[in-house]
Amino acid sequence: MSRIAYFGPAGTFTEQAARLLAAADELTPVETIHAALAVVRKGEADGAVVPVENSVEGPVSATLDGLAEEDPLVAVAEALLPVHFSVLTRGEEGPIRTVASHPHALAQVRLWLERHLPEARPVVASSTAAAAVAVQAGEYDAAVTAQVAVEHYPLHVLATGVADVPDAQTRFLLLRAPGELPEPTGADRTSIVAAAPNRTGSLAELLSELAMRGINLTRIDARPIKGNFGIYRFFIDFEGHVAEPRIGDALAALRRRCHVRFLGSHPRADDVPATIAPGAANDDFVNAADWVAAVRKGELA
Template sequence: MTRIAYFGPQGTFTEQAARTFGEAEFISVETVPQVLAAVRAGEADYGCVPVENSVGGAVTATMDALAEDSPLIAIGEVILPVRFSILVRPGTQAEDIKTIASFPHGLTQVRQWTAENLPNAREVVTTSTAAAAAQVYDGEYDAAVSAPVAALHYPLEEFATDVADVRNAVTRFLLLSQPAALPAPTGSDRTSLAVVIAHDEPGSLASTLSELALRGINLTRIESRPLRGLYGEYRFYLDFDGHVAEQRVADALAALHRSSRQVRFLGSYPKADGSPSEPMPKNSDDDYAAARAWVTRIQEGR
């Protein structure tokens, strides 16, 4: 049976996301880097990790882990709405809650609710939302901001449920594998890259982005992370519409490979929202083929 490693103990949103990819043996792993390590070592066929949240922003642990060690590629994504439950030990009252624990993004997304309902509770960061529930059960903390599914795995009570400061908050998750044949283009695809540019050349980032713009490619996300131990130097993470099997995207990747210090391909995969990734006018594969044929005729003197 297919094995999918996911970030966090049982009861996390990542477990819920992993289960959307079909029947499998689901393996809980403590940290994001360990999920990727399990896939790299062949201990799991796939890994499911969070990559960004509409409130808390990028999940930096995932970004950093994708840039290190041997390459992995994303072959799918899922976007989940985020609604939390506040879990406590049976009998706990509001006045008893002095600490409230969760993964950083969980705490961020209920901070207003906490201020209004538990103003005396101190925030405590844990490795996952489910780890927070386990630590509440063990008596380490008083309340956990957790995925609702955690209540099925831990004998805790729901102090509150359907909690979210931003009602339309979502988290995006990636399904990762070792490099292999890519999912076929669907017309609703996303490509992800990690690019290190020449930081001491004026306009180098603008030049990088222009390689996409010149080919009519829609950039949907850009994030930066510092290069470890190199102050002032950054790695840029790019998401854009299109699939590497399309000539416009392949052409852009080739140009970035020539001009950048380093490019890591992170995958071409179907978009979770199904929105189209159609090329702009004059940038379809047919347009590229016609242009190549024209140049060939010139070269051959025809």
């Protein structure tokens, strides 16, 4: 049985994602995203489950920075979870004056809190589960948590299914040390981080390598490089798998232009197949390469 670390404590959305991605493995909560990545790098865990982006609040910067720095890790699977919260209390009568949760969670239930708990002051906690622990300890009156939290903490459910945006989702990654990759399925996602030169048009040049090969982007984010104000890394997700000729050709072209770190190729959680532009199918790349090889051998004019 493998040991899989996840951004905890127990009772978070990340635990729910870990149950989906590594149900047969031993799941171990750790306090921070950095700690989850660190135990894999040290060989103390076989993998880590962490959030990478939310459809309302955007990218999870701690995950992006953690993947760009230190020893490489690669994503081998992903999960998409609908983000619906529970509001937990100790069940005591009296006014609710403080509501604690992770900043992303508070942002996603702001309108609900204004409507149902207008006197409550939002308080930032390190995670949704940490907020539940604080309520249990009597530090705050209520916590906005993942629905799974009630399995771990003996609290009263004041409300559940809470979300300002009903179709909000968070994407989670299962990360491992570099090794054998999942096989391509035709509905895959490849992720990289590229440190583009700080000059006019450098990002456009990188994106053009994908566009010229008919590769569709699914996400792009920019993060500053620590200690180099004004210099950015670009986190890019796109359709396809590194095993495909068209994706391999694009990665080689990007690597010629700048430093690129490969972050993984794995099946998409939504099973959406890659969009293939005319002339950009894998067979087109193979046939073109075969033609060039034939020309070099003098077999074709």
